[in-house]
Amino acid sequence: MSRFGEDQPLGVLPQGAPRPPVVVLVEPQLGENIGMVARAMGNFGWSQLRLVKPRDGWPSASASATASNSRAIVEEAQLFGAVDEAVADLSLVLVTSARKHDMVKPVIGPAEAATRACAHAGRSGAPAEGGGQPARVGYIFGREAWGLTNDEVSAGNAIVTLPVDPERASLNLAQCVLLCAYEWRLAAFRASGFDSEPTLLPVEQVDRGPVATQADLTGFYEHLEGLLAARGFFHPPEKRDRMVRNLRAIFQRGDLTAQEVRTLRGVLASLDRAHERR
């Protein structure tokens, strides 16, 4: 497992990570949705957007407005007249669809799709794809209102379906892209030898200060138990041992720091003084 550190800032994909897929939107209706798609792509490191006949024309001011800091993705989007032109240079095409299309094509979830996308992007392309260029992957997303035709779905190598509640299955376009891109980013980190939750420092790298020794803890336990014994807490006496064990188990988890134990002892001392004042 690789580690984040000075050479590899936390959450940043390393050099040599799989090349991000292309997003193909088929006849997207609202410019606002196109902008939200671009924003979702940018969140997870995707950048190439292709549009097949956007309904309201192109360029679109509302797409630029909703793209947030991924406006460049909108501005560099490519226009196509048909799905087959938009996918011509791709060698793995993943088609998102909620409907059954009655065709014999593998149906996979977004995590499996992402794993395949990352594996495929490491292969070299056929000569027809540009002679030695890396193989390219694309995800196709259908129209907001009714998705894709059977013909358009047949352009894909696999159908990607999202695990929504069947009774409330309506995901908007940008949210479909978001989930696919999210799973891709996790898969890209895994493919690069990193943990699958890549924004997190391994726990042992978080500097919380020196951990408490067992002696620190024992000092605290004896302090606590002494105070409790003085108040008749351990009653009846034959239950004392079990009560002590249960109490110590609360703190004996191996993750208290020395400073935290000092703080706890300060708490005990403080509580004890309050008692004396009563």
Added chain:
Amino acid sequence: MSRFGEDQPLGVLPQGAPRPPVVVLVEPQLGENIGMVARAMGNFGWSQLRLVKPRDGWPSASASATASNSRAIVEEAQLFGAVDEAVADLSLVLVTSARKHDMVKPVIGPAEAATRACAHAGRSGAPAEGGGQPARVGYIFGREAWGLTNDEVSAGNAIVTLPVDPERASLNLAQCVLLCAYEWRLAAFRASGFDSEPTLLPVEQVDRGPVATQADLTGFYEHLEGLLAARGFFHPPEKRDRMVRNLRAIFQRGDLTAQEVRTLRGVLASLDRAHERR
């Protein structure tokens, strides 16, 4: 591993699955965003929404309008005056945050958060939580513009951070909820003994019709190779065996159906006739 079937429709959480978490939105600004949050919750089977001081008042027509078929979640949302009131009956509180809060609290990803949420929801609650009621889990999401205060974050048991590209980290509110709810649904299926991509039939359950026998395949291979031999394809002769092996490997993957092999033979027959006509 449990199976979907007549008793358990595909993609539907089984009886006894972990109880879905509560969503707490702290001072959400736009009604539209609240509606989009409800829609994202509904997509993954969440239903309880709590609002801490929504900026533009409540109820909100724009929230209802954007909630799509999750309007009931908006209508049943509960209002609170402060975060600590909104989380008072919860025993595991997961706080989403992109910022560093300089506090010693575990930082986890959405998948780990979901796994903990499902595990926790199976425990029984302390008497103070309602005497034997199941323990309840909540996710807190901050304001659109600037998230949560340190005090609000300190109400949580862990901080959840999303694996976005650090250079384009801005996720909108509904998208944060979407990713958390998506991971929760996957975790809930896993906790119930199902596969982690729960909308998919296991491959062997997809009825594609009878699989091809080896005799079907051999018939096809001999048909193909006969046609190729007649055209002088296997040249030079000493390479014939290897060429045949490589060709057969293309089809010999164990997943062709008898019907598909019949289709392929139809293709061969058709191609052969075209040749005769030339």
